[in-house]
Amino acid sequence: MALQDICRQPHTPAFPYSHKWNDPISLALAGGDTNTVLGWGGSAPLPFYTPFSANPSLRAQTPNRAPQSPIPGRAGVTVPFELAHGTTTLSFKFQGGVIAAADTRSSCAGYVECPTAQKVIPIHSHLVGTTSGTSADCMLWKRILSRECRLYQLRSSAPLPVRGAARLLAAALARFKGTELCVAATLCGWDRAGPALHYVYSDGTRLEGQLFSVGSGSPYAYSVLDREYRFDMSVPEAYALARNAVYHATHRDAYSGGCVDLYHVTESGWRKIGRDDLLPVYYQKKGGGVVLGSEGGRCCVVLKGEGWCVGSPLEQGGEPVLTTSHPGGGGWVLTWGCVGSEVGEGVVRGFPPHGGGGGVRGF
Amino acid sequence: MFKLSEKILMLCVGEAGDTVQFAEYIQKNVQLYKMRNGYELSPAAAANFTRKNLADYLRSRTPYHVNLLLAGYDEQAGPALYYMDYMSALAKAPFAAHGYGAFLTLSILDRYYKPDLTRDEAVELLKKCLEELKKRFILSLPSFNVRLIDKDGIKDLEKLPLAAA
Numbered sequence: 001m002a003l004q005d006i007c008r009q010p011h012t013p014a015f016p017y018s019h020k021w022n023d024p025i026s027l028a029l030a031g032g033d034t035n036t037v038l039g040w041g042g043s044a045p046l047p048f049y050t051p052f053s054a055n056p057s058l059r060a061q062t063p064n065r066a067p068q069s070p071i072p073g074r075a076g077v078t079v080p081f082e083l084a085h086g087t088t089t090l091s092f093k094f095q096g097g098v099i100a101a102a103d104t105r106s107s108c109a110g111y112v113e114c115p116t117a118q119k120v121i122p123i124h125s126h127l128v129g130t131t132s133g134t135s136a137d138c139m140l141w142k143r144i145l146s147r148e149c150r151l152y153q154l155r156s157s158a159p160l161p162v163r164g165a166a167r168l169l170a171a172a173l174a175r176f177k178g179t180e181l182c183v184a185a186t187l188c189g190w191d192r193a194g195p196a197l198h199y200v201y202s203d204g205t206r207l208e209g210q211l212f213s214v215g216s217g218s219p220y221a222y223s224v225l226d227r228e229y230r231f232d233m234s235v236p237e238a239y240a241l242a243r244n245a246v247y248h249a250t251h252r253d254a255y256s257g258g259c260v261d262l263y264h265v266t267e268s269g270w271r272k273i274g275r276d277d278l279l280p281v282y283y284q285k286k287g288g289g290v291v292l293g294s295e296g297g298r299c300c301v302v303l304k305g306e307g308w309c310v311g312s313p314l315e316q317g318g319e320p321v322l323t324t325s326h327p328g329g330g331g332w333v334l335t336w337g338c339v340g341s342e343v344g345e346g347v348v349r350g351f352p353p354h355g356g357g358g359g360v361r362g363f
Numbered sequence: 364m365f366k367l368s369e370k371i372l373m374l375c376v377g378e379a380g381d382t383v384q385f386a387e388y389i390q391k392n393v394q395l396y397k398m399r400n401g402y403e404l405s406p407a408a409a410a411n412f413t414r415k416n417l418a419d420y421l422r423s424r425t426p427y428h429v430n431l432l433l434a435g436y437d438e439q440a441g442p443a444l445y446y447m448d449y450m451s452a453l454a455k456a457p458f459a460a461h462g463y464g465a466f467l468t469l470s471i472l473d474r475y476y477k478p479d480l481t482r483d484e485a486v487e488l489l490k491k492c493l494e495e496l497k498k499r500f501i502l503s504l505p506s507f508n509v510r511l512i513d514k515d516g517i518k519d520l521e522k523l524p525l526a527a528a
Contacts (some may be wrong), residue, residue: 219466223495224474248470 002070048200083318088217089119089130089223091186091197093210096197096235098188100130101242103217103250104275115258124149125269127162127189132215133182133202141183145169162189162196166206173202184214190265217249217256224248231298235264239273247281364508367393368403369516370436373413376461377429377449385427389413406435410445410453419453421430431459436512460492467499468492480513486520 089102102119105112117135121142122128129145131138148168152160160168166187173183183202189195199207199214210230224245233241243260246259250256262273365386366372371393375386392412397403404412410433420427426449433445446459458472471492481487488526496504509520 101409219499220470222499223467223470226495226498227471227474227491244474245470248473252469 042057056300062320086217086253087119087132087135087215088213088221088249088253089132089186089215090211090213090218090221090242090245091130091188092196092212092225092229092238092242093195093231094238095232096238097244097264098197099192099238100128100186100188100263100265101246102130103246103278104261105250106135106257107255112257117258118261120261120263122218122263122270123165123187123189124159125264126159126191126261126264126265127165127187128270130186130188130214134180134182137181137202138183138185141169141173142185144172148172159191160286161191161193162187163191163193165189166198166200166208168321169200170204173200174204177203186212186214188263188265188270190267190269195265213245213249215249215254215256217246220249220252221245239264243276243281247278250278251282364510365390366431366517367409367435368397370403370512371406371409372434372510372512372517373409374432374434375429376431376476377427382429385429386431399431405437405440405471406433406443406445407437407440409435410435410443410447410455414447414451417447417449421451432459432461434512434516438514442512464496464500464504465524467495471495490523497524 086107087103087105089100091100093100100120104115104117104119106114106117106119115263119131119135119138120128121131121139123146125144127149128141129138131142145165145168149160149165152164169185169187174182177195181202183200187196187198187200196213197209199205199209199212210231211225213225226239228241228244239262242262246256246260250258250260257278259275259277261275264271264273365375367373367390372468373386378430389409389412393404393409413431413433417427417429417431420472428449430449431445431447432442432448436442444456444459446454446456446461448461457478458469460468472488475488475491477484486509493504493507493509505524507523509523511518511520
């Protein structure tokens with residue numbers, strides 16, 4: 001649809017029912033001045049399509065809520081279900097770049113709507129955004145932000161800095177203040193000025209900082225982060241800290257859980273470090289050397305210990321030896337891909353399976 | 364903090380008035396038991412007694428809106444901590460917190476608590492929690508009373524955070 005707008009072809013055979021969508025509304029002022037908003041020279045800058053409702057009387061039957069509509073002259077559409085809220089996301093700057101981590105549980109009122117949602121969304125090669133609030137809104141607005149960043153880059157042959165992207169997003173969301181739209185995002189990126197971290201909330205708040213945690217699980221994550229965050233952490237320390245903080249938040253917060261997604265943004269762009277299941281971590285933290293289970297010759301072993309460790313990923317076909325850097329011994333979780341293991345005095349040997357995959361993560 | 368007996372302390376927070384009324388009621392009843400029977404209630408018994416009272420009042424016209432932490436030392440069973448909320452749900456816990464501060468401190472306790480903490484390590488852990496509150500909590504809480512219960516009874520420790528010089 002973005003391409004369609006740029007090409008100015010509203011009614012193409014590919015979209016036979018496009019005429020059934022209501023007119024795209026302009027985010028410009030009522031006077032219809034589109035030139036001042038978001039750099040569009042012609043038609044609507046952000047066509048926001050509302051679904052065509054053939055039966056307006058249906059709206060009258062929906063629950064007694066009179067939502068404020070951002071579209072002038074149109075009645076608000078009531079939401080027939082609870083929007084998905086509740087999450088733990090965190091991001092921080094350190095000497096090695098910017099880390100973004102989030103859980104993967106998408107909850108909706110009282111149940112888990114999706115245990116493997118993606119809450120850290122790449123916007124462009126050097127920018128990722130963590131999402132919190134209503135997940136559908138966050139995904140949509142991140143896509144819109146991607147489009148606008150790309151258009152800016154094409155028009156002005158310079159990439160939009162992260163601060164600019166944050167202002168753009170905040171300005172676009174300001175129109176919807178007072179509605180049920182809820183987007184609390186942190187934009188983690190690397191631009192000409194170096195690593196950048198901005199927090200944007202749909203009520204208009206826009207903050208720049210070193211460390212942010214957003215969502216229902218954020219107090220729990222903040223407390224663990226505050227204890228151990230230092231700007232000059234090493235990269236594995238940062239990974240372990242981010243995972244630990246999300247783990248603690250998912251342990252205490254009902255609306256956070258599942259796995260932890262970890263992204264690292266450096267000068268060469270963002271990289272997804274991995275998605276780790278948090279359930280084995282709980283057993284590891286409880287202590288004891290427990291074999292969680294085995295299937296087809298592969299086993300997941302949880303080892304006794306506490307604290308974080310520095311490690312390296314398993315290499316294919318190799319026989320790597322990993323040592324703990326914590327003097328008291330480290331806790332390791334061998335992921336499901338590992339075949340067999342030996343445990344010694346602070347030394348772990350893991351054998352990768354022939355099919356590859358798996359790895360060792362320090363927690 | 365209310366001293367129920369030589370080795371039992373009860374921390375009571377919640378609605379103004381309810382806290383003191385309920386806590387003193389429990390306190391006097393626990394002391395009455397000692398007078399009648401010659402020996403003190405154990406922490407487990409005191410906790411369950413408190414819970415029963417709170418539950419009885421819950422569906423009356425005058426429920427008590429109080430959240431409690433009951434800490435005690437038993438000769439046979441050792442130290443015990445009980446968490447009770449205003450719905451009279453009782454749980455024995457290694458560590459606990461009530462209120463908005465709990466959001467910030469529970470993770471720290473999860474992370475650093477071990478069952479075999481020494482006394483100094485425990486005080487350090489408490490200091491970590493208070494540092495976090497000082498950093499992130501919206502209200503300024505200048506000082507905390509700290510008490511320790513062991514086999515010799517209740518002892519006052521130094522107020523935290525340490526008084527500014």
